[in-house]
Amino acid sequence: MLRKLYWSARSLFASPPPPAPDFYSRFGGLWTDRRDALAELDRRAKADPAVAALRDKLAFFIRNGYAILEGAVDHQAIxxxxxxxxAAARNNSTPLVASVPVHGPQDKDVVPLAQADLDAPLTKVLDTYVHLPSALSLxxxxxxxQFLKIVxxxxxxxxxxxxxxxxxTQAVHQDTAYVVLEQPMHLCASWIALEDVQPGSGELMYYEGSHRLPDWLYGGAYKHYNHERDKHEEHMGHLKALVDRSEEQGLPLRTFLPKKGDALIWSADLAHGGSQITDPSLTRRSLxxxxxxxxxxxxxxxxLPADRQKIVPVKPDCAFTSMYY
Ligand SMILES: O=C(O)CCC(=O)C(=O)O
Incomplete structure (x- = not known):
C-alpha cells in the first residue's frame, strides 16, 4: 500500500524549477556541483585542513563524478x-526484506529475505543497516x-x-530517477567491495564525467521516474540517452575492479550500472x-505516517532512516 502510494503520488515538483545558473543542473546540487566548484575547493582547502588532506580526491570527484577510497573499510568489519x-538469510524470522525481480510494469517486488534467491542478479537485500549493527560500521x-561530510x-x-x-546486471542509469529526495541532487552513494572483485562477475561500470550530462526531464518537468505517470518509452529513452550522450561526448566507460574494503563514492547523476556476468560461478558481494x-x-x-519517519542517530553526524522497517 505504502509503496503504491509512493509510486503513484503526483510530485509537487509540478513544473520545472527555474534554471539554477550557478549549477550544471536546473535542480541545483551540492557545492561540488557548482560551476565554480574547483575554485570553491581551493577556498575551502585553504581554510580547512580536513579539506586540504582530501583535496586531490575531491577535485577528481568534482571533475569525474566519483572518487575511489582505497582500503576504506576494515576487513574484520566486513x-x-x-x-x-x-545468519539472517538462514533465519526465517529475520525482519529483513529483499527486492527481487518480477515481470510487470514495476519489475520488482519486496519479499521477506528468507523467500529471496540471494544468488539471482538483481536481488537486493534492503537497508540491512536497520537490523544488522555490523552494517553500520561499513x-x-x-x-x-570524512569524505561525505565535506561534500x-x-x-x-x-x-x-x-x-x-x-x-x-542493471542497465546504466542515474540514481536521481529512482532514489528520490526533496532536493534531488543532494544525493551520494557509497559502493563497498565485500570481496576482491573478479573480471566477469558483473563489475560495477560507469561513464566518467556523466554526472554533468544535461538533465533528463520526465514529462518535461521531473527529475524522477514514476511508472504510473511516465511512459515506458520515456524511461527507455532516458537509459538510451545516457549511453548515447556519454559516447557522443567520448566519456570513458570504466569498470570497477576493487579489492575487498575499497569504496567508490558516486555523485547524484553519475551514469552507472552492472556489467554482464560472463562467469556465473563468481559472486560479487557489495554493499x-x-x-x-x-x-x-x-x-x-x-x-510514511509520522511515527515511521524515524531518523536514528548512529554517531556524531551520522544517522539512518528506512522506508521498509
Ligand atoms: O552494483 C551494481 O551493479 C549497480 C548498483 C546500482 O546501480 C545502484 O545501487 O544504484
Missing amino acids: DAYKADLL AFADPIV FDDGLLAFQGLHFERGS VTHYTDASTKPYYFRF
Whole structure:
C-alpha cells in the first residue's frame, strides 16, 4: 500500500524549477556541483585542513563524478557483516526484506529475505543497516564519513541500502530517477567491495564525467521516474540517452575492479550500472548505501505516517532512516 502510494503520488515538483545558473543542473546540487566548484575547493582547502588532506580526491570527484577510497573499510568489519547477513538469510524470522525481480510494469517486488534467491542478479537485500549493527560500521566507516561530510557540508543521513551477492546486471542509469529526495541532487552513494572483485562477475561500470550530462526531464518537468505517470518509452529513452550522450561526448566507460574494503563514492547523476556476468560461478558481494545531508528528507517521507519517519542517530553526524522497517 505504502509503496503504491509512493509510486503513484503526483510530485509537487509540478513544473520545472527555474534554471539554477550557478549549477550544471536546473535542480541545483551540492557545492561540488557548482560551476565554480574547483575554485570553491581551493577556498575551502585553504581554510580547512580536513579539506586540504582530501583535496586531490575531491577535485577528481568534482571533475569525474566519483572518487575511489582505497582500503576504506576494515576487513574484520566486513567479515562480521557477511557472517551476520548469512545468519539472517538462514533465519526465517529475520525482519529483513529483499527486492527481487518480477515481470510487470514495476519489475520488482519486496519479499521477506528468507523467500529471496540471494544468488539471482538483481536481488537486493534492503537497508540491512536497520537490523544488522555490523552494517553500520561499513556504511559509516570513517573514510567514507570524512569524505561525505565535506561534500555535503553537513552530517549524513543514510536512507537506502542495497546488499548484493551477485552482479546486478542493471542497465546504466542515474540514481536521481529512482532514489528520490526533496532536493534531488543532494544525493551520494557509497559502493563497498565485500570481496576482491573478479573480471566477469558483473563489475560495477560507469561513464566518467556523466554526472554533468544535461538533465533528463520526465514529462518535461521531473527529475524522477514514476511508472504510473511516465511512459515506458520515456524511461527507455532516458537509459538510451545516457549511453548515447556519454559516447557522443567520448566519456570513458570504466569498470570497477576493487579489492575487498575499497569504496567508490558516486555523485547524484553519475551514469552507472552492472556489467554482464560472463562467469556465473563468481559472486560479487557489495554493499551500496545512498545518503543525503542532514537537512534533506527522502521523498518517501511524504507517504510514511509520522511515527515511521524515524531518523536514528548512529554517531556524531551520522544517522539512518528506512522506508521498509
Ligand atoms: O552494483 C551494481 O551493479 C549497480 C548498483 C546500482 O546501480 C545502484 O545501487 O544504484
